[in-house]
Amino acid sequence: MDKSKRLFRKSKRSFRRPLSPIQSGDRIDYKNMILLYRFISQQGKILSRRINRLTLKQQRLITIAIKQARILSLLPFVNSAPFVTDKKREFEKSESTTRTTNSLKKKKKNRITLELNSNLNLKSN
Numbered sequence: 001m002d003k004s005k006r007l008f009r010k011s012k013r014s015f016r017r018p019l020s021p022i023q024s025g026d027r028i029d030y031k032n033m034i035l036l037y038r039f040i041s042q043q044g045k046i047l048s049r050r051i052n053r054l055t056l057k058q059q060r061l062i063t064i065a066i067k068q069a070r071i072l073s074l075l076p077f078v079n080s081a082p083f084v085t086d087k088k089r090e091f092e093k094s095e096s097t098t099r100t101t102n103s104l105k106k107k108k109k110n111r112i113t114l115e116l117n118s119n120l121n122l123k124s125n
Contacts, residue, residue: 018053028061030068036075040066044079 022028026035039047039054039062046066049059069075 020055020058021053022058028058028065030065030072030074032065033069033074036062036066036069040075042079044076 021038026032028035039052041047046063049056052059054062066075070077
């Protein structure tokens with residue numbers, strides 16, 4: 001058999017599955033807050049299975065536990081102070097733009113009052 005008619009063989013690569021973030025001893029329960037906080041984003045949303053690297057069954061149990069904790073008011077439905085740590089810095093940048101617009105409004109208001117005062121002074125003379 002010459003080289004042109006040989007079948008192409010794929011090289012066998014070793015496949016290593018990434019370790020699950022949930023160990024065998026961890027109980028997926030609505031009371032296990034330390035475990036649940038790992039699977040919630042900073043906005044308070046449940047992270048996807050791809051990001052969490054969980055199996056389908058584990059992801060289902062995690063979402064049920066998070067929803068139970070939300071209903072029992074152990075977890076917030078929307079973001080609150082513990083979740084907003086890094087986001088606060090991003091919002092501070094946006095607040096600086098509002099400060100500049102507010103200062104522009106104040107400058108414009110001051111300019112208008114100065115013009116009105118100068119007009120009144122001219123009329124009185």
